[in-house]
Amino acid sequence: MKQQLAGHDGQIVLTRNEFESLLTTIQSDGYTTIGPTIKNGAIVFDPISKADDLPIGWTDVQGPGSYRLEKRKDGRLFGYNNGPSAAKRWIYPPKRQLWSAVRRGAATELIPSAEPIPKIALIGLRPCDLKAIEILDKVLIGRAYADEDYRARREKVLLVAVNCSTASSVCFCTSMESGPAAKSGFDILLTELLDEHGHRFLLKAGSERGSRILTRLRGKAATREDRESCAKELARAESEIAKHLPTDGIKDRIYEQCESPHWKKVAERCLACGSCTLSCPTCFCSTVEEHTNLGVPSSERARVWDSCFNQEFSYIHGGSVRQTASSRYRQWLTHKLAAWFDQFGTSGCVGCGRCIAWCPAGIDITEEARALYEDKPREQKKPSTETKGPRQREADNGLISEEVVVSPRG
């Protein structure tokens, strides 16, 4: 009978009042539900127990270096864009113990970490964040060595995504082909619909696990109107996206620009604070910390998030390879937008815009990428066959460096 309820494409519709049943059903399977909720003036992923914990009637207004919450005129549950923290911290925690060492007499014993892996459901992931998880899978469990903790968390986590109905001014998912509609990678995908047909949610399963949950919900089969409303929601979000990151041939362009004077220009504003790497949903760099316990002959090693903006990041004996902020910004952007293709077959950017909103200096990755992309490659010292005199060439070079000046803060 439940099969009958679902439409021919398996999509069902829950009314606003029925939405609670989605959370309770997931919880009844033993999942701790983690979802968007307001904390310290921002919408972050945190444990939620009921729909009322969601940022009902709130939205966020974002720009380079700015983020603030505003009341909406309606009662949407997912009427905001995206918060500072991505799903990353729930499946790849900022700190995790690797092992501990206990000294017994002259011998040391190594005890692998036995931190329990929680069974969590991430509710309200945006399509760009889903794409980020797909990328993290390639990085952390798709190669020669795997992060076994990540693998264990990934196997357990239930991903409930929400398509975007709006876009913020820092969003550029359409450039990175990661949104505003999710195509894969979710267990359950929601689209929040709010129009003359009422406030409701279109639900679709993306996995066996997801469809088992959907079949237990008392939803109605989706109608043609529901699907049309859904298309309108997505079209609105797409129409609101104003930012664009050039992608055609970007890898080679960024590589060619490794000696561009533009990096120094960015560094004049960059504080090398690492906010971009912290908020980025795909930045995965980590370091290890050794903790000794005073008075007790034991210690532990922990894996903690690191940032390529830290000077010690590139330390080899004698000093750091990347001493200047410009070289560190170059490292980050070049890895994210270029080297990632060589290493993982994909861009490292999903267009979520967090690095733009959460940069205290308001540095905009799309503007920096475009400046580098459109700038002529720096004149290599090729033998001059042209007829221009040295004076003319100097003027050309001057022009090139003029072009790349980016206005600080749009």
Place this chain on the structure above:
Amino acid sequence: MLQTTTERHKVADPTLPKLMVVERTRRETADTFTMALVEPDYATTMTFQPGQFNMVGLPGIGEVPISISGSPHSAREIVHTIREVGDVTKALARLKPGAQVMIRGPFGTAWPMDRARGYDVVLVTGGIGLAPLRPVIYSVMRNRARYGRFILLYGARTPEDVLFRKELREWRSHFDFDLQVTVDRAPNTWRNNVGLVTALIPRAPFDPNETVAMVCGPEIMIRYTAQELMKRGVASDNIFLSMERNMKCGLGLCGHCQLRGNFICLDGPVYNWDQMGKLMEVREL
């Protein structure tokens, strides 16, 4: 698609070290020592290729990448030659036989022993860079007939900084191993060469068209050496080098050693000049 643990045979956590025991230590110079490690029960230990490294650590202190300097033909012990430059290496230097050391590895790519078959083998090295090349020396000496002329050009800061002095004397006695040592400066009792190691390249007796060169030392020394070798006519893809970058995991996961499309710990540290030469010329890359 996400692979599950059951699909992928359960693997030991690669972040978990194994404990080995210091068998013996030996001071090489004022700031460099060699330690041989064995399994607690003298079980057969790891096999490795010349050029590979281990993550060597001590509980509560830390872990550093150190290349293996012993013979690839000894299954009984793992040998590291270590320069005291930081907390971990200084703590390792204080260990006595019987102490435990944490080891993960071996990691990384190897010197091209197979490619060098039938070629003259030229090793150019400076400072602690001789340690990662010592397994190559053992390997060539053991299979001497596989290779053409065998040349080691080694530069150190002063005569007191010369590593493996006893072994160098022994190697020098082999008629089919041409070995030149040079130092930056020396008292006049020093009868060997003085000057940059690259100055030895123009007159070293090898056939540049039939040479595989392996270069290990500070990055700046690698660059000058490669230029000098190419000036003599050695093909750029026959010049191999070992890259040094910060490494925290050895697994290609922590991101510290990422350089363009490479994780040096996984895709390196050994590369040829075609792969790395251009990148080495970009500052702070």
Place this chain on the structure above:
Amino acid sequence: MDENHLDFITGCASNVVFQEGEFLFRQGTPVKQIFLLRHGRVSVQAFAPGRGQVTVDVVGAGDLVGWSGLLDDDGARFDAMALELVRAIAIDSACLRQKCEADPCMGLAMFMRVATVLERRLDSTRVLLLDMYAANHH
């Protein structure tokens, strides 16, 4: 080099041999000859009070010692000592200087060759100044 030029220079040259420990020239004494090493190594040394005799360079077959003689007869800045049996061609510096002045074409060819040797030596010296094997570079 041009055959005529070579003949011209040969007029100033002679074959010389030094036994191990013998000096080709000493610090402070005029450099009367330029040596083209054919065999054996020569150490270039300076005397530093308190540090004794310090070797700053070792040159070998194919190399040039005493090039400053091409410029003037002033005293040598270093000692040049044979580390083993050394065979060399010694060219009288005053004679060579005169010939270079008499035939500027040959002079240029000569100086270009010397400059090549000096370039390599200067490069090496500059890299040595980096003290690249030092424990840290702060």
